[in-house]
Amino acid sequence: MIRFFVVLWVxxxxxxPAAAQIKIEEVTSAGGIKAWLVNEPSIPIIAMQVGxxxxxxxxxxxxxxSINLMAGLLEEGTGDxxxxxxxxxxxxxxxxxxxxxxxxxxxxSAQVLKSNADEALALLRKAxxxxxxxxxxxxxxxxxxxxxxxSDLKDPQSIAxxxxxxxxxxxxxxxxxTDGTLETVKALTRxxxxxxxxxxxxxxxxxxxxxxxxxxxxxxPMLDALLGGLPEAGADLPARVAFGATGGTTVVDFPSPQSVxxxxxxxxxxxxxxxxxxxxxxxxxxxxxxxxxxLTDEVREKxxxxxxxxxYIAWLGATEYIGGxxxxxxxxxxxxxxxxxxxxxxxxxxxxxxxxxxKAKKYMTGSYALRFDGNAKIARVMAGMQLDGxxxxxxxxxxxxxxxxxxxxxxRVAKQHLQPDGLRFVVVGQPEGVVSTD
Amino acid sequence: MLLRTVSFCFAAVLAAQSVFAExxxxxxxxxxxxxxxxxxxxxxxxxxxxMVWYRVGSADEPAGYTxxxxxxxxxxxxxxxxxxxxEFSKIVKENGGVGNAFTSYDYTGYFQRVAADRLPLMxxxxxxxxxNLVLLEEDVVTERNVVIEERNTRTESDPNSLFxxxxxxxxxxxxxxxxxxxxxxxxxxxxxxxxxxxxxxxYYAPNNAILVIAGxxxxxxxxxxxxxxxxxxxxxxNIPERVRPKxxxxxSPVTVTFQDPRQTxxxxxxxxxxxxxxxxxxxxAAALLLFAQLLGGSGISSVMGQKxxxxxxxxxxxxxWYDSMSYDPETFGVYAMPRPDVTLDDLQDAVDQVLAEFxxxxxxxxxLARLKVQIAAExxxxxxxxxxxxxxxxxxxxxxxxxQDVQSWSDVLQSVTxxxxxxxARKVLVLKQSVTGLMLPPATEESQ
Numbered sequence: 001m002i003r004f005f006v007v008l009w010v011x012x013x014x015x016x017p018a019a020a021q022i023k024i025e026e027v028t029s030a031g032g033i034k035a036w037l038v039n040e041p042s043i044p045i046i047a048m049q050v051g052x053x054x055x056x057x058x059x060x061x062x063x064x065x066s067i068n069l070m071a072g073l074l075e076e077g078t079g080d081x082x083x084x085x086x087x088x089x090x091x092x093x094x095x096x097x098x099x100x101x102x103x104x105x106x107x108x109s110a111q112v113l114k115s116n117a118d119e120a121l122a123l124l125r126k127a128x129x130x131x132x133x134x135x136x137x138x139x140x141x142x143x144x145x146x147x148x149x150x151s152d153l154k155d156p157q158s159i160a161x162x163x164x165x166x167x168x169x170x171x172x173x174x175x176x177x178t179d180g181t182l183e184t185v186k187a188l189t190r191x192x193x194x195x196x197x198x199x200x201x202x203x204x205x206x207x208x209x210x211x212x213x214x215x216x217x218x219x220x221p222m223l224d225a226l227l228g229g230l231p232e233a234g235a236d237l238p239a240r241v242a243f244g245a246t247g248g249t250t251v252v253d254f255p256s257p258q259s260v261x262x263x264x265x266x267x268x269x270x271x272x273x274x275x276x277x278x279x280x281x282x283x284x285x286x287x288x289x290x291x292x293x294x295l296t297d298e299v300r301e302k303x304x305x306x307x308x309x310x311x312y313i314a315w316l317g318a319t320e321y322i323g324g325x326x327x328x329x330x331x332x333x334x335x336x337x338x339x340x341x342x343x344x345x346x347x348x349x350x351x352x353x354x355x356x357x358x359k360a361k362k363y364m365t366g367s368y369a370l371r372f373d374g375n376a377k378i379a380r381v382m383a384g385m386q387l388d389g390x391x392x393x394x395x396x397x398x399x400x401x402x403x404x405x406x407x408x409x410x411x412r413v414a415k416q417h418l419q420p421d422g423l424r425f426v427v428v429g430q431p432e433g434v435v436s437t438d
Numbered sequence: 439m440l441l442r443t444v445s446f447c448f449a450a451v452l453a454a455q456s457v458f459a460e461x462x463x464x465x466x467x468x469x470x471x472x473x474x475x476x477x478x479x480x481x482x483x484x485x486x487x488x489m490v491w492y493r494v495g496s497a498d499e500p501a502g503y504t505x506x507x508x509x510x511x512x513x514x515x516x517x518x519x520x521x522x523x524x525e526f527s528k529i530v531k532e533n534g535g536v537g538n539a540f541t542s543y544d545y546t547g548y549f550q551r552v553a554a555d556r557l558p559l560m561x562x563x564x565x566x567x568x569x570n571l572v573l574l575e576e577d578v579v580t581e582r583n584v585v586i587e588e589r590n591t592r593t594e595s596d597p598n599s600l601f602x603x604x605x606x607x608x609x610x611x612x613x614x615x616x617x618x619x620x621x622x623x624x625x626x627x628x629x630x631x632x633x634x635x636x637x638x639x640x641y642y643a644p645n646n647a648i649l650v651i652a653g654x655x656x657x658x659x660x661x662x663x664x665x666x667x668x669x670x671x672x673x674x675x676n677i678p679e680r681v682r683p684k685x686x687x688x689x690s691p692v693t694v695t696f697q698d699p700r701q702t703x704x705x706x707x708x709x710x711x712x713x714x715x716x717x718x719x720x721x722x723a724a725a726l727l728l729f730a731q732l733l734g735g736s737g738i739s740s741v742m743g744q745k746x747x748x749x750x751x752x753x754x755x756x757x758x759w760y761d762s763m764s765y766d767p768e769t770f771g772v773y774a775m776p777r778p779d780v781t782l783d784d785l786q787d788a789v790d791q792v793l794a795e796f797x798x799x800x801x802x803x804x805x806l807a808r809l810k811v812q813i814a815a816e817x818x819x820x821x822x823x824x825x826x827x828x829x830x831x832x833x834x835x836x837x838x839x840x841x842q843d844v845q846s847w848s849d850v851l852q853s854v855t856x857x858x859x860x861x862x863a864r865k866v867l868v869l870k871q872s873v874t875g876l877m878l879p880p881a882t883e884e885s886q
């Protein structure tokens with residue numbers, strides 16, 4: 001046994017970890033509902049994600065927050081069951097259901113026991129297809145949403161994000177808060193919630209992923225029973241929008257010892273773009289990868305200016321941009337911002353070193369398998385892939401594509417797509433020496 | 439009808455459990471130098487979680503040095519006799535691993551999740567930094583600033599955290615649970631290299647550590663690897679006996695009010711002194727956990743939610759909690775956020791009324807049956823989360839519980855009766871042993 005490990009020990013240096021062996025079956029039910037399935041019989045449970053493209057961006061004009069409130073009410077009563085009865089029934093079946101509305105999707109997640117899956121999914125069907133939207137439940141859940149919105153008004157992270165969205169996406173649904181505003185949520189009616197349900201939860205927006213102790217043959221009828229009653233078509237997905245903020249700084253005064261800074265710039269590289277993979281890896285090296293990324297090294301490790309600094313590429317349904325965030329004491333946030341801007345410029349002008357690229361590839365390819373070690377985790381990954389328009393084969397080709405990225409690719413995309421002078425910073429706090437430019 | 443469904447599911451759950459008893463198998467070992475090992479098998483994916491837990495946390499810090507346990511956790515990434523600062527994380531990443539660390543009152547933990555064939559390297563790295571840490575003055579100063587920024591982010595920027603600090607300092611008058619894990623700001627600012635190193639040399643040793651490995655491994659392999667990497671490490675001979683200052687009797691109920699212009703939402707929160715899970719005798723704690731679940735474990739289907747949110751319509755949110763897994767006794771608590779037109783005083787009265795009624799009316803048998811169905815199902819659901827199971831064992835063992843205690847917990851919960859719950863409820867709901875917190879609404883702006 002020991003010798004066995006000694007052999008592997010040597011192999012550690014030479015080879016990367018084995019790739020995840022995930023066998024995805026694409027199932028289409030008799031009723032035409034499609035799902036990605038991974039049959040994993042070793043635990044008698046089934047994890048499921050039912051997603052609908054569009055999400056809160058499908059809020060009708062003036063009804064901002066309607067889809068979020070609607071999603072919050074799905075577990076609050078159906079048919080002749082009121083909210084408490086629905087919860088009690090869920091608990092009796094030991095099922096776990098989750099309902100959430102996001103910028104680009106409404107997602108229903110379920111974890112059920114194999115032993116009573118049909119009953120549990122029959123209950124879930126009622127919530128998804130026949131929500132009651134009782135007045136008592138509306139009043140109660142609306143109060144919860146309003147309470148959250150009140151808190152958001154005094155939360156620096158939330159203020160910063162909302163400020164950036166309002167600047168970048170003026171006139172588009174993305175400029176509005178996903179949960180709505182105090183005014184719009186207070187004004188929502190029961191009819192608005194039924195309209196939100198029809199607009200966002202329809203077969204043309206639907207994706208499904210299932211992982212667990214269930215076969216393709218068993219799954220088809222389950223899908224038809226669960227989702228067959230949904231309307232065929234919902235609202236049109238929102239029009240594409242360009243990230244419209246220009247270079248500069250916006251300071252929002254907020255009394256706190258620490259400032260939160262966000263920054264972002266547009267990019268034209270979407271998920272289908274030939275430069276998708278080089279951008280993805282470049283972002284990892286710049287600031288997406290936490291420890292070992294340039295920004296964490298420079299802002300946290302060398303200077304001790306923050307607990308966390310990150311960059312990300314936002315691949316949303318209707319736009320793309322690249323941005324980041326940092327929090328630092330009011331007295332040092334200016335220095336942190338200067339370092340961010342300098343690193344943006346350094347990447348744009350010089351790209352990355354072969355050592356940095358090699359390191360990033362080893363991490364990004366090697367850690368990919370870690371996403372696939374649980375039914376619920378795999379179901380979430382597959383739902384995310386479908387919502388983003390990936391094909392199942394991506395899982396098996398991703399690491400190969402990633403390994404094909406060269407330092408030249410990254411130098412080229414960094415030069416072409418990073419705009420050190422085009423960064424819009426939004427700073428919420430009382431930063432010293434940082435002022436609004438417009 | 440509902441009850442029949444309940445009993446049906448319960449039977450189904452138990453049957454399923456026995457069939458799949460092989461998944462999630464847990465075994466243990468101990469090395470001669472005192473290192474304890476726990477192995478949780480999960481062969482579904484070629485992935486492993488490697489965790490090292492130290493039986494030391496913020497409640498073990500010397501007086502005046504709050505935050506040193508957490509500060510040291512940060513410094514464990516700074517380098518050893520053979521690794522340069524930052525190299526630890528670099529090696530983990532280059533092997534496709536993710537890792538991090540965490541500190542609490544009773545434990546400090548380090549973990550990596552990685553492809554199963556990289557486990558030997560992860561163990562080598564953890565064994566190395568268990569005894570061979572090297573700290574440089576410049577790294578210590580920079581990292582102290584990082585921790586201060588962490589406190590800025592987690593605490594100074596969050597009125598709820600500031601309020602919680604104030605309440606805990608009242609809840610524990612003498613026990614070090616009164617101090618925040620991250621440390622009081624002025625004491626973090628004074629932490630230095632020597633303080634961290636002293637703490638390290640005292641507590642970081644195989645006889646104060648637990649290795650928890652979960653994933654695609656066999657117990658034999660893990661034990662052999664542990665022998666190879668941790669076996670040669672010398673145990674510490676000066677680990678203090680883990681006896682913290684005890685609480686004196688609490689003779690007076692305390693109310694703490696808090697106000698912050700950044701806080702828009704008022705709320706009521708009360709914690710009571712509560713016993714902990716005792717090794718070999720977990721029944722009372724199990725009853726308390728079920729009491730918390732019945733009272734406020736699941737929103738509107740719990741007693742508080744039913745009465746305060748659905749019937750009286752005076753609360754936006756309600757919940758109850760019980761901290762069962764701690765080395766010394768922790769707290770039981772209730773929380774409620776009022777609807778906008780309801781005062782905190784009225785809400786507090788209503789919560790007190792709910793508690794009094796519970797003691798009067800007793801447990802709803804059907805509600806308890808539902809909870810027990812969920813507890814049985816959780817034995818199956820938890821098999822889907824190897825890292826979660828590993829955390830449960832690490833937390834339990836550093837709280838003075840045994841592997842046997844963890845494994846019997848589900849059965850103990852099932853054995854709890856309505857009478858057990860009522861006895862535990864009566865024991866814990868003693869106002870003079872409580873701290874009531876009132877987060878006040880923001881002060882009204884002056885109109886002039």
